[in-house]
Amino acid sequence: MKKTKTKPQISLLSLSLSLSLSESKMKEEAMEAILRNTVQNSLRHFMYKNAIFFSEFLCAEFPSEANLQLLASCYLQDNRAQCAYHILKGTQMAQSRYLFALSCFQMDLLNEAEAALCPANEPIAEVPNGGAGHYLLGLVYRYTDRRTNAVHHFKQALSLDPLLWTAYEELCILGAAEEAAAVFGEGAAICIQKQYLHHTFASHNSHVSEEDRNLTSSRNLVSAEEVSPRQLKQLSGNNVREVPGSCQGMTTSVRGAGQPPNGVYHLSLYNTPSPIATQFSAAAPPPLCRNLQPNGSNTSTAAADSSPRSTINSTIQAPRRKFVDEGKLRKISGRLFSDSGPRRSTRLAAEAGANAGTNAASVAGNGTNNSSKYLGSSKLSSAAFRSVTVRKVPNWANENFDEGMRNEVFDDCRSNIVSGAGALPSVDNKALDQEGATMPCSGVLLNNSKVLTGTAEILSLLRLFGEGYRLSCMYRCQDALEVYSKLPHKHYNTGWVLSQHLKEGMKLSYLARELISTDRLAPQSWCAIGNCYSLQKDHETALKNFQRAVQLDSKFAYAHTLCAHEYVALEEFENGIRSYQSALRIDSRHYNAWYGLGMVYLRQEKFEFAEHHFRTACRINPSSSIIMSYLGTALHALKRNSEALEMMERAILADRKNPLPMYQKAKILESLESFDEALEVLEELKEYAPRESSVYALMGMIYKRLNMNDKAMLHFGLALDLKPSATDVATIKAAMEKLHLPDELAEDS
Amino acid sequence: MATESSEGEEEGKLTGGSPVLSEDDDLREKGKKASWSVSSWKSGNGVSSLRDDSLETYWQSDGAQPHFVNVHFEKKVKLQLVVLYVDYKLDESYTPSKVSVRAGDGFHSLKEIRSVELVEPTGWVYISLSGNDPRETFVNTFMLQIAVLSNHLNGRDTHVRQIKVYGPRPNPIPCQRFQFTSPEFNTYAFVR
Numbered sequence: 001m002k003k004t005k006t007k008p009q010i011s012l013l014s015l016s017l018s019l020s021l022s023e024s025k026m027k028e029e030a031m032e033a034i035l036r037n038t039v040q041n042s043l044r045h046f047m048y049k050n051a052i053f054f055s056e057f058l059c060a061e062f063p064s065e066a067n068l069q070l071l072a073s074c075y076l077q078d079n080r081a082q083c084a085y086h087i088l089k090g091t092q093m094a095q096s097r098y099l100f101a102l103s104c105f106q107m108d109l110l111n112e113a114e115a116a117l118c119p120a121n122e123p124i125a126e127v128p129n130g131g132a133g134h135y136l137l138g139l140v141y142r143y144t145d146r147r148t149n150a151v152h153h154f155k156q157a158l159s160l161d162p163l164l165w166t167a168y169e170e171l172c173i174l175g176a177a178e179e180a181a182a183v184f185g186e187g188a189a190i191c192i193q194k195q196y197l198h199h200t201f202a203s204h205n206s207h208v209s210e211e212d213r214n215l216t217s218s219r220n221l222v223s224a225e226e227v228s229p230r231q232l233k234q235l236s237g238n239n240v241r242e243v244p245g246s247c248q249g250m251t252t253s254v255r256g257a258g259q260p261p262n263g264v265y266h267l268s269l270y271n272t273p274s275p276i277a278t279q280f281s282a283a284a285p286p287p288l289c290r291n292l293q294p295n296g297s298n299t300s301t302a303a304a305d306s307s308p309r310s311t312i313n314s315t316i317q318a319p320r321r322k323f324v325d326e327g328k329l330r331k332i333s334g335r336l337f338s339d340s341g342p343r344r345s346t347r348l349a350a351e352a353g354a355n356a357g358t359n360a361a362s363v364a365g366n367g368t369n370n371s372s373k374y375l376g377s378s379k380l381s382s383a384a385f386r387s388v389t390v391r392k393v394p395n396w397a398n399e400n401f402d403e404g405m406r407n408e409v410f411d412d413c414r415s416n417i418v419s420g421a422g423a424l425p426s427v428d429n430k431a432l433d434q435e436g437a438t439m440p441c442s443g444v445l446l447n448n449s450k451v452l453t454g455t456a457e458i459l460s461l462l463r464l465f466g467e468g469y470r471l472s473c474m475y476r477c478q479d480a481l482e483v484y485s486k487l488p489h490k491h492y493n494t495g496w497v498l499s500q501h502l503k504e505g506m507k508l509s510y511l512a513r514e515l516i517s518t519d520r521l522a523p524q525s526w527c528a529i530g531n532c533y534s535l536q537k538d539h540e541t542a543l544k545n546f547q548r549a550v551q552l553d554s555k556f557a558y559a560h561t562l563c564a565h566e567y568v569a570l571e572e573f574e575n576g577i578r579s580y581q582s583a584l585r586i587d588s589r590h591y592n593a594w595y596g597l598g599m600v601y602l603r604q605e606k607f608e609f610a611e612h613h614f615r616t617a618c619r620i621n622p623s624s625s626i627i628m629s630y631l632g633t634a635l636h637a638l639k640r641n642s643e644a645l646e647m648m649e650r651a652i653l654a655d656r657k658n659p660l661p662m663y664q665k666a667k668i669l670e671s672l673e674s675f676d677e678a679l680e681v682l683e684e685l686k687e688y689a690p691r692e693s694s695v696y697a698l699m700g701m702i703y704k705r706l707n708m709n710d711k712a713m714l715h716f717g718l719a720l721d722l723k724p725s726a727t728d729v730a731t732i733k734a735a736m737e738k739l740h741l742p743d744e745l746a747e748d749s
Numbered sequence: 750m751a752t753e754s755s756e757g758e759e760e761g762k763l764t765g766g767s768p769v770l771s772e773d774d775d776l777r778e779k780g781k782k783a784s785w786s787v788s789s790w791k792s793g794n795g796v797s798s799l800r801d802d803s804l805e806t807y808w809q810s811d812g813a814q815p816h817f818v819n820v821h822f823e824k825k826v827k828l829q830l831v832v833l834y835v836d837y838k839l840d841e842s843y844t845p846s847k848v849s850v851r852a853g854d855g856f857h858s859l860k861e862i863r864s865v866e867l868v869e870p871t872g873w874v875y876i877s878l879s880g881n882d883p884r885e886t887f888v889n890t891f892m893l894q895i896a897v898l899s900n901h902l903n904g905r906d907t908h909v910r911q912i913k914v915y916g917p918r919p920n921p922i923p924c925q926r927f928q929f930t931s932p933e934f935n936t937y938a939f940v941r
Binding site: 531536562565569571592594599602603624625626627633637655657658659660663665688689691692693694697698722723724725726727728729730731733736737 | 774775777795827882883884887888918919921923924925926927928929930931933934937938939940941
């Protein structure tokens with residue numbers, strides 16, 4: 001049933017439809033509205049089967065593309081992308097195309113996803129859903145190896161919506177990100193403000209509660225990946241026609257006459273809230289606004305539209321600091337809410353006016369539910385997370401940050417966005433966590449200055465996160481660390497910090513346990529556990545854990561690399577090579593996989609291959625002294641000794657604390673018979689690592705060659721004292737024997 | 750070439766046998782990449798029963814003594830230990846008694862490196878290949894031959910249920926002569 005743009009949005013409880021509707025029409029509309037509401041309710045309670053049943057019912061009774069979208073959304077929520085795919089195939093509405101593209105993406109039908117988002121025969125057609133659409137398209141291009149296009153679309157996404165954090169992350173990973181200060185700077189501030197200021201005028205709502213609930217749940221209907229109030233609008237059946245409609249409806253109510261009829265124009269201003277709730281479970285899309293200030297005037301359209309934004313504003317207004325004085329919070333006209341369930345419900349109960357009624361109760365219930373669910377499924381180390389229940393900007397940003405940070409656990413600074421995007425299929429409770437973010441607020445308080453300060457706060461934090469992440473993607477880890485250290489203390493002190501001490505098995509296992517207890521569905525959790533086992537040298541079990549991570553998310557390049565590392569440790573080189581190659585297919589800039597392959601080839605004595613792979617790894621990550629020193633080793637094996645020495649020097653400079661390149665340098669010098677220089681290097685090395693047996697062993701070997709037998713014996717003895725492996729004991733003792741019998745013919749050493 | 754023990758052939762008696770195979774962390778089983786063959790076998794009890802990780806199946810020879818198990822490696826390997834699973838309670842007169850281990854580049858150049866006499870063994874029997882000299886911890890060879898010279902109760906044919914061959918673990922870091930012992934070195938050994 002079509003509604004014109006000027007019709008107000010239907011609110012379920014206050015069935016205040018336009019009086020011009022006929023009785024039967026009213027009945028039909030009521031029926032449709034009830035059905036939609038049922039679906040949304042079911043979704044909110046994760047009762048997918050029920051939701052799907054009613055969606056199908058709805059589509060049968062009231063066939064319309066909007067209802068089809070709702071059904072598709074249900075399927076997507078229930079992880080049945082293929083069903084969504086089939087029902088949306090061929091649809092043309094922007095939102096349908098977007099959902100269809102999403103389904104294709106989840107089913108790995110990247111070509112179709114691309115065609116849906118930018119049809120080949122309509123080159124100038126607008127990418128549906130603005131920033132979100134561009135972001136999805138960017139992902140499609142990324143996975144089909146068209147880097148330039150991917151970069152273009154991510155940038156588009158960001159320009160349409162500066163709060164599309166994950167688009168920025170993707171750019172960092174692709175190595176094409178501009179400095180965070182530029183991206184999250186003035187232009188971004190203006191863009192965000194524009195979007196919100198639109199709605200401050202339209203903040204007076206009635207019937208908001210119900211709509212909010214609709215919106216909230218419809219928000220969840222949308223793919224786990226993205227949410228946009230625009231979509232919400234459509235889903236709530238408000239706007240059957242096209243995306244712009246909703247926006248327009250809102251602006252119409254705000255500005256009155258004179259709005260351009262075509263909503264397309266407004267699209268760019270339409271704020272697509274940060275979509276990537278899935279990737280960062282806590283990154284909630286704008287919580288819906290609940291206007292507790294009943295106000296007769298409004299149009300419900302305005303309400304619906306403004307709600308998400310108003311809420312964001314209220315969120316923004318909340319003080320940054322973690323333990324915001326709750327007292328202050330309450331004081332701020334009691335409108336700002338923290339996310340904690342009980343408080344919200346109390347407040348709601350207290351303030352719920354006529355409107356609230358049952359809504360408040362249910363929402364409160366929801367709130368409680370959701371916040372705990374939110375907490376539960378957060379990927380953060382629960383310890384760190386529990387302390388923050390407030391859904392203020394920093395928190396949200398924090399979780400984003402932590403996600404990125406946690407990825408750092410697994411690879412120094414190489415987060416895997418893919419994990420987020422790729423996690424789509426595993427229907428994240430995260431999507432539903434968005435519920436948890438439902439934060440009622442009052443539109444009334446919003447005004448220019450608060451939007452400004454709020455935006456400014458968000459952006460300043462984003463600048464830090466963004467710059468840190470960008471640097472870490474370029475492996476300028478020290479710089480990244482410095483940037484991150486400017487973040488508020490609470491952000492810093494999370495699982496990420498624990499992860500820095502990777503080799504400290506205990507801390508790692510603590511982290512792993514926390515991760516698993518908070519989110520079993522996250523491949524990262526399994527990776528953390530796998531790393532624990534690997535540290536304990538139980539490579540088979542480690543491998544199993546990494547394989548599980550791969551199962552959960554086959555696009556998680558790092559999981560493949562970790563599998564490969566274990567295969568290599570188990571000496572199953574073919575499998576190792578295969579896994580490294582899988583990782584590279586997903587992410588050709590995954591330098592660990594390049595390095596891993598180099599190591600295998602080194603072992604197999606295929607030195608040219610080894611050199612090539614180490615060099616590539618080096619190019620991607622120019623600050624890893626370990627990779628440089630292995631490159632040097634390969635060069636030495638290829639007898640390109642001057643190059644090898646040069647590489648070792650670079651490695652030494654890159655990290656003074658890494659003793660290996662010095663050791664290798666000494667070995668190379670020894671092979672070139674520059675014994676004195678070699679000994680010099682080793683003497684210095686003794687300072688760094690006084691208990692390293694191989695240093696003394698090598699020195700003994702050199703003294704032996706210099707026929708300085710006493711010194712040789714001394715050093716061999718020292719080497720033995722440091723308990724080398726059985727093989728080395730044999731070698732060293734054999735060498736010692738030869739010292740005693742200088743006249744014997746040289747045996748093969 | 751096989752390294753000979755400076756004192757000539759060593760004789761030793763081995764009794765008992767451990768029911769469980771305990772594998773040292775320093776050691777690696779090297780038989781997987783080798784080619785195994787036997788001098789003779791009864792149909793259905795061939796060489797594969799020696800390497801199937803099942804203690805139920807066994808190799809049974811079928812001919813005159815001595816019986817041989819030959820192990821050919823792709824390239825020279827360092828070996829340190831041979832472990833047999835034999836069970837007097839199950840196999841009685843088929844249980845090997847005198848066992849000789851030889852090594853060399855090929856059949857023509859095999860030399861005995863160890864010889865033992867088993868006395869009613871019941872489980873895994875460890876035969877070390879190391880000499881007394883630390884230089885002789887390992888045997889560096891292309892080929893290994895395990896010869897069953899006689900059985901308990903003068904049985905003609907023999908049963909062996911499983912054989913494993915161990916050598917030292919290779920350096921996890923490629924192209925490195927010595928293994929690293931200190932945490933300072935090991936932290937920087939790998940990229941994860």
